[in-house]
Amino acid sequence: MIPATPSEPLVPSGRDARIALQGLVPEQLAADAGVSLNTARKLLAAVHQRGLDDLGGHVPKNALRAEMERVFRRYRVGRLEVVTREASRLDPFVKYLLRCEDGAVIEAVRIPLQKPGRFVVCVSSQVGCALGCRFCATGKLGLSRNLEAWEIVEQVRAIRRELPAGARVHGVVFQGMGEPLANVDRVMQAIGVMHDPCGQAIEQRAITVSTAGVPGGIRKLAASRLRVRLGVSIASARHDVRRSLLPIDEQNPLAEVLEAAGEYVRTRGDAPMLAMTLLGGVNTSLEEADAFGALAVAFRERFGVTPRLSLVPYNPSEHDRFVRPADDELGAFHDRLSRFGVPVVRRYSGGGDVGAACGQLVGRENGRVSSK
Ligand code: SF4
Known part of the structure; x- marks a missing residue:
């Protein structure tokens, strides 16, 4: 586990000013986005383990998706x-x-x-x-x-x-x-x-x-x-x-x-x-x-x-x-x-x-x- 407040800010480089989700652990995302730890875990697992790059077609329309859409307005999946x-x-x-x-x-x-x-x-x-x-x-x-x-x-x-x-x-x-x-x-x-x-x-x-x-x-x-x-x-x-x-x-x-x-x-x-x-x-x-x-x-x-x-x-x-x-x-x-x-x-x-x-x-x- 890493500290919730690392000594350097979690600010991304590049043109898109939104924070890239791949740099966060669930506890950080939950605290920063104001979502439950459970939601943060599901979202990050979808990014890392199912290769989610955006919400298009990956997530069924349910309550979790609504939360995720809210998160995606402030965060993104960074690309190399x-x-x-x-x-x-x-x-x-x-x-x-x-x-x-x-x-x-x-x-x-x-x-x-x-x-x-x-x-x-x-x-x-x-x-x-x-x-x-x-x-x-x-x-x-x-x-x-x-x-x-x-x-x-x-x-x-x-x-x-x-x-x-x-x-x-x-x-x-x-x-x-x-x-x-x-x-x-x-x-x-x-x-x-x-x-x-x-x-x-x-x-x-x-x-x-x-x-x-x-x-x-x-x-x-x-x-x-x-x-x-x-x-x-x-x-x-x-x-x-x-x-x-x-x-x-x-x-x-x-x-x-x-x-x-x-x-x-x-x-x-x-x-x-x-x-x-x-x-x-x-x-x-x-x-x-x-x-x-x-x-x-x-x-x-x-x-x-x-x-x-x-x-x-x-x-x-x-x-x-x-x-x-x-x-x-x-x-x-x-x-x-x-x-x-x-x-x-x-x-x-x-x-x-x-x-x-x-x-x-x-x-x-x-x-x-x-x-x-
Ligand atoms: S081996 Fe190369 S990459 Fe590694 S520390 Fe030395 S100069 Fe840097």
């Missing part, structure tokens, strides 16, 4: 236009290019799970990103604006609408365009809606918020009642290398980020995921593996939980100065890291051929980078 959907030829990933109401273009990715009919949606939280991680295409855009809570939720709703019958969205990862914890209030609001039984009804434990290192945002998440998973991008456990890859490290050194992650552990008892994007010849040496392993062990000793380690081989985008590590480079790194007795997962970053892999999202349309 699907510009393109690109299916990878290499794997079952699908990248969606979505246009916001103000013309900004963002990307979301449909990721299949091993269990048939189950999907995870990788969502964007901002248009562009201010953090400028060196290996990330989104980072080259700079920041245009934060996404509204409803625009984050709508990415899931838009993809859910296109799933085959019987399939469902099992989880959400905040690994699309933008640094989610730089937009933490709206991200938390969106998570509240995604989790609500009348919203997208997604388990909070199936939602992962990944950050490149915003300690204030981690603390805010830790202080909330949300029970999502936390991921931290390490890039390198060696000070100079990390700073050369993640400029945010100058402002927020890794030690500070990990202290905040430790606070998350204290309030949740839940181990964070520490992730390394492996760039061929840059951060794949055995010294790097040793530094990452030592960092994980130090985290365990300090905070009493063993972090989960995740290795993501880099997928190059166009005109890229970084390359994907060779298989033997990856294997040697993994073997060395495994000696530290900490669980390591080698992740598959799919959809590389359609620019859907981690760090490749740029909101391109017809070869043009989305304007801000």
